[in-house]
Amino acid sequence: MSCIAVQNLISQYLDGRLEGAEAELVRGHVRECADCAQDFQDSQFLSRLLKENLDLPEPPKDLPESVIRTVERDK
Numbered sequence: 001m002s003c004i005a006v007q008n009l010i011s012q013y014l015d016g017r018l019e020g021a022e023a024e025l026v027r028g029h030v031r032e033c034a035d036c037a038q039d040f041q042d043s044q045f046l047s048r049l050l051k052e053n054l055d056l057p058e059p060p061k062d063l064p065e066s067v068i069r070t071v072e073r074d075k
Contacts (some may be wrong), residue, residue: 001025006036010043 006029012018014025030040060066 001029003029003033006030006033009040010040011047013048014044015027057070 006026009018009022009026013023018026030037
């Protein structure tokens, strides 16, 4: 996997949105590439910092349905 591909997937990896082979490819590349390992550590630090310091409310459980209803109503 190329550095550019890994850098584009780091945030998805940290958010738990990558699974299986793709996640393993990112982990393997980060173990072998010092530049990507540094990018990974920086992104991990920023992600943790944001999660700890942003007090974002949970969106309403019916948000997707509400958006769909609004879009359909406004057609």
